[in-house]
Amino acid sequence: MAVLGLSTAFSPPRGSWIAVRLRHGATGRSSRSLSFRRSSAATAVAVRAEVSFVSGDEAKRLVAEGYAVLDIRDRRQYERAHVRGSAHVPLYIENEDNDIGTIIKRQAHNNFAGLFYGLAFTKPNQEFTKMVKSKFSPESKLLVVCQEGLRSTAAAEALEREGFQNLACIMSGLQTLKPGTFESVGEFELQNAGKAGLVVVQGKISRILGAVLITGGDGEIDDMLSHLELNDDELDDVVIGAEKAKVYQDAARWLAIGKVLTNRTFSAESLFEKMKGIWNLSREPDCREAGENLFIFQMHCLGDWKKVVHQGPWIFRGFGLLVEDYDGLSAPEKFVFNGMYVWAQIHGIPELYRKLDIVDDLARKIGMVKEVQLAPKLFFEGNYVRVRVRINIEKALMRFVSLTIPEGKKRLMVKYEKLPFFCKRCGLLGHDHEECGDGVWEEKQLQWGSWMLATRRANQPNPGPRRFTPIAPSRGGFSGRGGATTGFARKRSSEEASLDDTADLTDTGSSPMKTMPSDLETEEQSVGKEATTCISRKLDMNSVEITMEDRTKESALLLFITVFPDQAQQLFDLAGIKL
Numbered sequence: 001m002a003v004l005g006l007s008t009a010f011s012p013p014r015g016s017w018i019a020v021r022l023r024h025g026a027t028g029r030s031s032r033s034l035s036f037r038r039s040s041a042a043t044a045v046a047v048r049a050e051v052s053f054v055s056g057d058e059a060k061r062l063v064a065e066g067y068a069v070l071d072i073r074d075r076r077q078y079e080r081a082h083v084r085g086s087a088h089v090p091l092y093i094e095n096e097d098n099d100i101g102t103i104i105k106r107q108a109h110n111n112f113a114g115l116f117y118g119l120a121f122t123k124p125n126q127e128f129t130k131m132v133k134s135k136f137s138p139e140s141k142l143l144v145v146c147q148e149g150l151r152s153t154a155a156a157e158a159l160e161r162e163g164f165q166n167l168a169c170i171m172s173g174l175q176t177l178k179p180g181t182f183e184s185v186g187e188f189e190l191q192n193a194g195k196a197g198l199v200v201v202q203g204k205i206s207r208i209l210g211a212v213l214i215t216g217g218d219g220e221i222d223d224m225l226s227h228l229e230l231n232d233d234e235l236d237d238v239v240i241g242a243e244k245a246k247v248y249q250d251a252a253r254w255l256a257i258g259k260v261l262t263n264r265t266f267s268a269e270s271l272f273e274k275m276k277g278i279w280n281l282s283r284e285p286d287c288r289e290a291g292e293n294l295f296i297f298q299m300h301c302l303g304d305w306k307k308v309v310h311q312g313p314w315i316f317r318g319f320g321l322l323v324e325d326y327d328g329l330s331a332p333e334k335f336v337f338n339g340m341y342v343w344a345q346i347h348g349i350p351e352l353y354r355k356l357d358i359v360d361d362l363a364r365k366i367g368m369v370k371e372v373q374l375a376p377k378l379f380f381e382g383n384y385v386r387v388r389v390r391i392n393i394e395k396a397l398m399r400f401v402s403l404t405i406p407e408g409k410k411r412l413m414v415k416y417e418k419l420p421f422f423c424k425r426c427g428l429l430g431h432d433h434e435e436c437g438d439g440v441w442e443e444k445q446l447q448w449g450s451w452m453l454a455t456r457r458a459n460q461p462n463p464g465p466r467r468f469t470p471i472a473p474s475r476g477g478f479s480g481r482g483g484a485t486t487g488f489a490r491k492r493s494s495e496e497a498s499l500d501d502t503a504d505l506t507d508t509g510s511s512p513m514k515t516m517p518s519d520l521e522t523e524e525q526s527v528g529k530e531a532t533t534c535i536s537r538k539l540d541m542n543s544v545e546i547t548m549e550d551r552t553k554e555s556a557l558l559l560f561i562t563v564f565p566d567q568a569q570q571l572f573d574l575a576g577i578k579l
Helices: 056-064 075-080 100-117 128-135 150-161 198-215 219-225 242-254 268-279 302-310 356-364 523-534 551-563 565-574
Strands: 002-011 015-024 031-038 043-049 052-054 068-071 092-094 122-124 141-145 166-170 255-260 286-291 294-298 314-316 319-325 339-347 368-373 384-392 400-405 408-416 465-468
Touching (some): 056 141, 056 166, 128 150, 242 302, 268 302, 302 319, 319 339, 356 368
Parallel strands (some): 068 141
Antiparallel strands (some): 002 015, 092 122, 339 384, 339 408, 368 384, 400 408
16 A cells, blocks of 8 residues: 655745655555655656665575665775675775864874774765766666675665665664675675774783683683674673672682582582581571582671681592682683692601691691691500591502601601591502502402591590489479489399399289288288388389389389379388388
8 A cells, every 4th residue: 555645845936846745554665755846937747756665584595586785885884894806995095184174183083983893984986976977877776885784874865866776775784694694705704804904903902801801711702702793682781790709709708619529420409408507507508509510608697607617527428529719700610620628647746846836837738737636536556646638639648757866767657537438559649549540459469448548546435334323302202204314224133233133023013903901901001011012122222222123113102203103202101112
């Protein structure tokens, strides 16, 4: 459907234009107009065509339908990249005039736009339309192109005034083209031909430096950036201010990175739950995976961070968990884990040479020294000094250190208090000897072993047996749950209970089927007899000695005393027992 619009304009004696414009609602992009000029002598009719603005894909289709490409950019941009087979007629040409005004303007231009953006100092090409007409007829179908779409619009309007009817321009110019839309000639891609000067140089430098600073020189990214040209959106930075960065850096103080020293698969969730239970921190840490067998731990205070990073060794399912301080900036996959803190013992140092400097030198043979204890508490067997060292996990475990003294050379055995799985063949952590090589080794080939692990002393003081210690009863019975108790529960022997194994045992059970006391017995005699039957041994509360037949009866008696204190007092009085 076409919309017809009429407009008239009058000018003195030459007459006026009557323009008839037809617009097609289907596309909304192209239109045609008819202009009728009315003069005093005769009436002439001229037809003018408006420019069609198309996308890159539509431009490709037009070229396939027979449109010729007219490139009106300046010489520099055209040489960087242009559509193969296109005609080049610049709308602006380089201004090489040497008058004083031009020289000043050119210098100012070159110091800014020319230097930073690589733009030439130009002036309008007065021969533009003439040069186009020398190449094309007014009936030719032309796709007029420039880099950003502004100059091509001006050029198309100039050609329209000269009678060219079939004109099209790419909206926003060649910079919007997708790679590969047109076959191009030149060093650059068509969409990047307008980029030059220090902007491009600075962009390349920033990208390379950024890659080096952030990724530590990622070779793959460097290789890609060496031949890729990023567009403006990709070069548009997200800026983090100094204040916000300071907040992030403060939080990173409590960061740690970890890795389990194994090639076996395991569940990250299991690792997190297990370590949270082992660490028992004051605040629950934030844990996440950062790659294959890489984990980030975010603690929330100094104490928790020091415990996780500097204590240990931490062991998960028998394998060592390596934990290191992490700055939050370097790539986790580039992080190098090469050490683990352990407690080691050096045995047999003569007392004469049991000095800090000597022990420190010996400990350095095992690893990086963090702490030396010359007189540790002997929780383990042997005569030893205790050192905390960071061992190199890429080297075999040290078994001995040598000390040369005037009296001769001594081989001092090294033992470890806690170690993850290690190989008895090669001495490395993280695998077993049956997983080393083909796993088949003779006994003499196993040069490392469990003899390297420190043995805890068997005579370490253990908590004593749990014994009942009664206190003075109150009206409610013995105070507390089960009375006053100390130590740990242990079944006592007959000797400890002062029981005579040869004594006759009296039936202390009672039931309705058993014979009741005789009617001739007085109530007092009956009560006394039952008390004597229930208690077959002497009970001296003052000497804290309980001589019951077994533990069960002891518990039953305590329950009776607690529930029925008054009746118990009467029984003790009748039995002649002091309370």
